[in-house]
Amino acid sequence: MNTARPLPSYLVQRYHGWSATTFSENKSWYRRLADEGQRPRSMIISCCDSRVHVTQMFGADQGEIFLHRNIANLVPPFAPDGDYHGTSAAVEYAVTALKVSHLIVLGHSKCGGVKGFHEKCLGNAPELAENTSFVGRWIDILQPGYDRLGGNDADIDDATLEKEGVLVSLENLMTFPFVRDAVESEKLSLHGLWTDIGEGGLEFFNAETGAFEAL
Amino acid sequence: MNTARPLPSYLVQRYHGWSATTFSENKSWYRRLADEGQRPRSMIISCCDSRVHVTQMFGADQGEIFLHRNIANLVPPFAPDGDYHGTSAAVEYAVTALKVSHLIVLGHSKCGGVKGFHEKCLGNAPELAENTSFVGRWIDILQPGYDRLGGNDADIDDATLEKEGVLVSLENLMTFPFVRDAVESEKLSLHGLWTDIGEGGLEFFNAETGAFEAL
Amino acid sequence: MNTARPLPSYLVQRYHGWSATTFSENKSWYRRLADEGQRPRSMIISCCDSRVHVTQMFGADQGEIFLHRNIANLVPPFAPDGDYHGTSAAVEYAVTALKVSHLIVLGHSKCGGVKGFHEKCLGNAPELAENTSFVGRWIDILQPGYDRLGGNDADIDDATLEKEGVLVSLENLMTFPFVRDAVESEKLSLHGLWTDIGEGGLEFFNAETGAFEAL
Amino acid sequence: MNTARPLPSYLVQRYHGWSATTFSENKSWYRRLADEGQRPRSMIISCCDSRVHVTQMFGADQGEIFLHRNIANLVPPFAPDGDYHGTSAAVEYAVTALKVSHLIVLGHSKCGGVKGFHEKCLGNAPELAENTSFVGRWIDILQPGYDRLGGNDADIDDATLEKEGVLVSLENLMTFPFVRDAVESEKLSLHGLWTDIGEGGLEFFNAETGAFEAL
Numbered sequence: 009m010n011t012a013r014p015l016p017s018y019l020v021q022r023y024h025g026w027s028a029t030t031f032s033e034n035k036s037w038y039r040r041l042a043d044e045g046q047r048p049r050s051m052i053i054s055c056c057d058s059r060v061h062v063t064q065m066f067g068a069d070q071g072e073i074f075l076h077r078n079i080a081n082l083v084p085p086f087a088p089d090g091d092y093h094g095t096s097a098a099v100e101y102a103v104t105a106l107k108v109s110h111l112i113v114l115g116h117s118k119c120g121g122v123k124g125f126h127e128k129c130l131g132n133a134p135e136l137a138e139n140t141s142f143v144g145r146w147i148d149i150l151q152p153g154y155d156r157l158g159g160n161d162a163d164i165d166d167a168t169l170e171k172e173g174v175l176v177s178l179e180n181l182m183t184f185p186f187v188r189d190a191v192e193s194e195k196l197s198l199h200g201l202w203t204d205i206g207e208g209g210l211e212f213f214n215a216e217t218g219a220f221e222a223l
Numbered sequence: 224m225n226t227a228r229p230l231p232s233y234l235v236q237r238y239h240g241w242s243a244t245t246f247s248e249n250k251s252w253y254r255r256l257a258d259e260g261q262r263p264r265s266m267i268i269s270c271c272d273s274r275v276h277v278t279q280m281f282g283a284d285q286g287e288i289f290l291h292r293n294i295a296n297l298v299p300p301f302a303p304d305g306d307y308h309g310t311s312a313a314v315e316y317a318v319t320a321l322k323v324s325h326l327i328v329l330g331h332s333k334c335g336g337v338k339g340f341h342e343k344c345l346g347n348a349p350e351l352a353e354n355t356s357f358v359g360r361w362i363d364i365l366q367p368g369y370d371r372l373g374g375n376d377a378d379i380d381d382a383t384l385e386k387e388g389v390l391v392s393l394e395n396l397m398t399f400p401f402v403r404d405a406v407e408s409e410k411l412s413l414h415g416l417w418t419d420i421g422e423g424g425l426e427f428f429n430a431e432t433g434a435f436e437a438l
Numbered sequence: 439m440n441t442a443r444p445l446p447s448y449l450v451q452r453y454h455g456w457s458a459t460t461f462s463e464n465k466s467w468y469r470r471l472a473d474e475g476q477r478p479r480s481m482i483i484s485c486c487d488s489r490v491h492v493t494q495m496f497g498a499d500q501g502e503i504f505l506h507r508n509i510a511n512l513v514p515p516f517a518p519d520g521d522y523h524g525t526s527a528a529v530e531y532a533v534t535a536l537k538v539s540h541l542i543v544l545g546h547s548k549c550g551g552v553k554g555f556h557e558k559c560l561g562n563a564p565e566l567a568e569n570t571s572f573v574g575r576w577i578d579i580l581q582p583g584y585d586r587l588g589g590n591d592a593d594i595d596d597a598t599l600e601k602e603g604v605l606v607s608l609e610n611l612m613t614f615p616f617v618r619d620a621v622e623s624e625k626l627s628l629h630g631l632w633t634d635i636g637e638g639g640l641e642f643f644n645a646e647t648g649a650f651e652a653l
Numbered sequence: 654m655n656t657a658r659p660l661p662s663y664l665v666q667r668y669h670g671w672s673a674t675t676f677s678e679n680k681s682w683y684r685r686l687a688d689e690g691q692r693p694r695s696m697i698i699s700c701c702d703s704r705v706h707v708t709q710m711f712g713a714d715q716g717e718i719f720l721h722r723n724i725a726n727l728v729p730p731f732a733p734d735g736d737y738h739g740t741s742a743a744v745e746y747a748v749t750a751l752k753v754s755h756l757i758v759l760g761h762s763k764c765g766g767v768k769g770f771h772e773k774c775l776g777n778a779p780e781l782a783e784n785t786s787f788v789g790r791w792i793d794i795l796q797p798g799y800d801r802l803g804g805n806d807a808d809i810d811d812a813t814l815e816k817e818g819v820l821v822s823l824e825n826l827m828t829f830p831f832v833r834d835a836v837e838s839e840k841l842s843l844h845g846l847w848t849d850i851g852e853g854g855l856e857f858f859n860a861e862t863g864a865f866e867a868l
Binding site (some may be wrong): 009011012013014015016018019021022023024025026027030031032035039041042043045046047050051056057058059060061063064065066067068069070071072075076077078079083084085088090091092093094095096097098099100101102106110113114117118120121127139140141142143145146147148149168178182190197198199200201204205206208210212213214215223 | 271320428
Binding site (some may be wrong): 628 | 676694713823
């Protein structure tokens with residue numbers, strides 16, 4: 009890998025700051041976590057978006073949250089075909105090996121992935137319609153949610169589609185036998201969230217009302 | 224989704240704490256990030272492991288790091304076949320849409336995914352050898368690195384394999400045309416890191432010496 | 439005390455969260471409690487075990503419960519010998535100075551202290567038999583209850599011994615003259631509880647049936 | 654125990670509220686904690702005072718804090734004499750069995766135990782001077798701190814004595830060989846805190862300046 013470069017200095021400096029403060033204060037605990045293994049209580053699936061700061065929002069320190077982040081916080085349907093499925097692998101590891109108690113899908117406002125999907129459907133993003141577009145194909149996971157909202161015939165705002173995407177991911181999670189089993193035996197609970205990144209709001213999906221509601 | 228449950232109270236409390244402090248102090252900046260869009264300087268690909276606290280280690284605030292996390296911080300080879308490729312989609316979005324300047328692969332010690340791969344190769348984890356194992360198939364991305372180290376004939380320690388996995392991911396990144404183009408035109412630099420989660424150490428891959436070295 | 443260190447940051451962050459939310463909402467009441475003094479209705483004696491969350495279980499806010507927590511929620515017999523007796527001091531303060539109305543001993547399942555006592559009796563924990571073992575000597579308070587259940591000749595399960603320990607503590611409480619006086623003049627009532635920390639169950643000692651019964 | 658009474662209904666109702674909400678939401682995690690054992694990161698030694706709400710202040714859920722509470726948050730000196738030493742047993746269990754990473758002594762304003770000690774020293778509380786007073790003898794642990802501040806010759810305010818008491822407890826902790834060993838091998842760190850219960854403030858002892866400072 010002769011193309012690799014040293015870490016840029018702005019990150020080197022921050023790392024040394026962390027090492028001298030937070031790490032130093034907590035090293036005995038971090039060593040135990042390394043020696044004894046992680047036991048995270050929750051898994052969160054969130055977007056890669058740099059404005060969604062999952063660990064800060066939930067005051068999470070090392071060892072607390074098993075965190076998978078992908079474009080638009082999507083979970084594809086169960087498809088045990090032997091191909092590479094990074095999200096499915098993360099869910100499988102969290103549920104079957106780590107036995108997390110909570111599995112949370114966290115959507116957010118101003119999601120570029122969701123917006124891109126919508127633009128593609130409306131014919132405004134032909135590059136995302138290409139079969140070779142990784143982003144374009146990945147966000148197709150949203151299709152059932154879009155259709156349910158009325159598709160191109162409906163006037164759908166971004167937040168509505170972002171929240172519907174959270175529900176699609178939760179539904180897809182239930183297509184994994186090990187998720188369904190854990191939920192049905194009450195070892196695991198699923199949770200759907202959506203955060204407004206500009207206003208700092210957080211809504212949860214209330215299964216009783218069928219709507220997202222402010223916390 | 225009648226199986227979804229409200230957010231557990233311990234996370235509700237923490238969210239309210241964040242909202243009243245960190246968010247409140249920074250709301251004007253966070254609103255601008257929401258209105259004007261993210262402009263992250265770096266993308267980091269790290270493991271989902273709860274003990275790898277990427278944002279804490281790099282003192283990252285909202286908007287700074289486009290963060291993809293999957294099992295064992297792996298990047299599969301370029302394969303534009305129209306299937307769901309979550310990691311490839313994240314890389315594509317970061318490089319072509321966000322135009323990040325740095326793309327960092329961050330490996331770590333005590334990685335359950337890397338260890339699982341090793342055990343599978345040695346015949347100690349038959350469940351991971353099943354074609355239906357999502358974790359098993361995902362970590363097969365490590366195979367070229369394992370072979371290069373000598374495979375089952377060699378006595379390979381976990382840290383060595385974890386670091387080799389970082390190199391495999393960096394090599395796979397260069398199989399993506401848009402990554403290669405950005406690197407060659409000096410718009411993007413790649414970086415390989417490995418952190419010892421118990422000791423808080425951080426090593427980077429030095430292309431000149433061909434080895435990982437402490438920062 | 440040059441060995442003291444600053445508070446670890448994960449607790450600093452949580453404190454700031456509490457300060458900005460719960461404290462802020464209740465500050466006028468908390469100020470009155472500070473100015474006018476506490477007037478708790480109940481004292482609870484529970485175990486130090488991190489899994490026994492007394493205030494959460496009883497929805498207790500500031501000012502409600504005078505809370506003593508020690509290993510295995512034990513009360514030693516009355517022994518006014520001038521030595522340090524932390525538990526006896528706590529009981530004395532609650533009953534004679536604060537004049538609480540209820541004094542509750544709360545036992546729990548999976549109690550490490552009770553289990554350690556049992557193992558020691560069976561010869562499986564020689565370190566706890568040492569005269570210099572603080573834990574070993576402290577849990578000897580359980581001895582009369584163990585003997586009553588049949589001692590080493592009987593097949594005693596942990597929950598039975600945990601509950602018997604609650605009764606021993608209640609009996610020891612009655613050896614304190616100020617407790618006995620308060621109980622006999624109906625200013626104070628004693629209560630024995632046992633909680634199953636895994637199932638969330640709560641049982642109380644029914645003096646009429648002589649058994650612990652589910653609430 | 655024919656003097657024991659059923660749990661008062663106000664606590665029964667609250668328990669049922671907790672059982673139907675917080676417990677229900679978290680039962681899978683609480684079951685795991687019960688089955689796999691506690692792994693608390695910190696031990697806190699605080700006062701029994703009902704106005705010091707340790708778990709609320711630190712947003713602690715089940716399993717997080719091993720909590721010992723006694724009058725005036727005192728730790729007596731190391732005295733392995735075979736007598737009952739509840740506080741020493743709690744410290745021994747936390748450090749040697751649970752191997753906590755942080756041991757925190759939390760003092761507070763308006764502490765009745767500290768005030769009682771002061772009044773006794775000034776001759777205003779003869780009942781606390783009696784050899785048979787459990788509270789009186791227990792708070793004598795404060796004596797070295799009081800002497801250091803100048804004793805009866807000095808004009809000492811309550812907060813100063815409360816903070817000095819935290820230092821006495823930290824010093825006494827270092828007389829326990831297993832505490833000293835864990836501190837010296839950097840497996841354990843000690844922390845001194847003092848909270849103003851009326852204003853919600855929190856100060857930590859800064860060993861570099863030798864003073865308590867606001868967080």
